[in-house]
Amino acid sequence: MIWCRCLLALWLAATAAIAYAQTTATPEQCRARLDTVVDKLLKTEQPRLFAWHLRSLKGLAHSEFAKLILQISQSPGQPVEAREKEYVEFVTRIAEGLETDGADPNAYLKDGRRGLVLARPSATDGSLQYMMVDLPKGWDPSKPYPLFVGLHGSGPDNPLAYPSYSAAPQKQPIGEAPVHPTSQMIRLAPWGRGNRAWRGDAERDLFEALELLQTFAKTDTDRWYLTGHSSGADGAWAILQHTPDLWAAAGLQSGSMGWGRPGWGLIPNMAYVPTHWLIGENDNLPGRIPDNKEAYRILKEMGAETKLVILPGVGHYPLSEAGLDEHTRWLVGHTRKRPDRFSFIIDQPFHPGVWGIQATRELTGSRFLKEPWASFDCAIKGQEVRIKTTRLKEISIDLAALKMKGSVRVWVNGKEVHNGPIPEEAFVVKGL
Secondary structure, rough: OHHHHHOOOOHHHHHHHHHHHHOOOOHHHHHHHHHHHHHHOOOOOOHHHHHHHHHHHHHHHHHHHHHHHHHHEOOOOOOHHHHHHHHHHHHHHHHHHHOHEEEHHHHHHHHOOOOEEEEEEEEEOOOEEEEEEEEEOOOOOOOOOEEEEEEOOOOOOOHHHHHHHHHHOOOOOOOOOOOOOOOOOEEEEEOOOOOOOOHHHHHHHHHHHHHHHHHOOOOEEEHHHHHEEEEHHHHHHHHHHHHHOEEEEEEOOOOOOOOOHHOOOOOOHOHHHHHHHEEEEOOOOOOOOHHHHHHHHHHHHOOOOOOEEOOOOOOOOOOHHHHHHHHHHHHHHOOOOOOEEEEEEEOOOOEEEEEEEEOOOHHHOOOOOOOOOOOEEEEEOOOEEEEEEEEOEEHHHHHHHOOOOEEEEEEOOOOOEEEEEOOOEEEOOOOO
């Protein structure tokens, strides 16, 4: 599973110096080796997704090599020599994987043994970004599967790091591994542009990855699960407050409320999403244990379904296998449900609403929204929908996205705006 393979990063980083000392290869030689391996595999017609995977690995290696050509330090405390050393390590590992068991497309598309690395030009800035996708054993492209999303925490800021951990040669398994609760799910691990805590462009990359995934795989949209560790959990917490209608449940591991403070007033947006908090009792990162306890208390007082587990004798990382297993099983036991009553505060143009009720471009055409923010409340009883808005001049309503069926009556701010069958498209209510 991608999530588990990525957690090998710290161990692999610790052995990097030994691996580097055993080779005299230059970045140019490593790039050429990978090019040769990929080009040889592509001479044979390959399944589309596997060919995309091969070209993605080659493209990422070329992109990072281009940075080395400039001979300019890419980040504070990271001289060119360190980046060259990383490049040799990561690209060598990818090439070795493709020279062995990583050359078999069935390992990715049928057997569920390996994860795909799929790159794309970002819609935001055209830069090369990627996601890693694990498909379940026996994957059927015509069948919808639950989706398990994992957001990585702070770690290697080199885009080749995680692909190299995923693409490395695999050891033969010893005996039959226990069945993981996500084994029959699609697992998605996007790249968060380094250590950005999934804010800004990194958050948009998540939604680009979700959109791209659905071009080749079907998902059960009532069984999407969002998880993250450390800064990945911080980002997931903020994402939940902006997209609560997408997720069946969320798991926050060793996280904090850093990107979604109670004082910002957005926690009520996601009060109906079941949320599981998991943290070690010896976590030494400032404020994380108090944040977990406070978030749990706030959600409980709102009537939310939430659980807090503090693992005895465990630090920030790694968390115990037993704790993670229970955490995951709790999450995947939930199915997304639209609440009969919910509210939403709109603080960002990128997140204009939920459940098919959205602010129109009249509000979200601006890049920035000023406080006090607009909001709406929705109450549903049977076939009646009542919406109350604050600081909104118009809204768009998609009754199908609101999970309504049959004939429906809709009121906005006390005025009836629809009475009859559900329209095929969203309709706009103006003059609020």
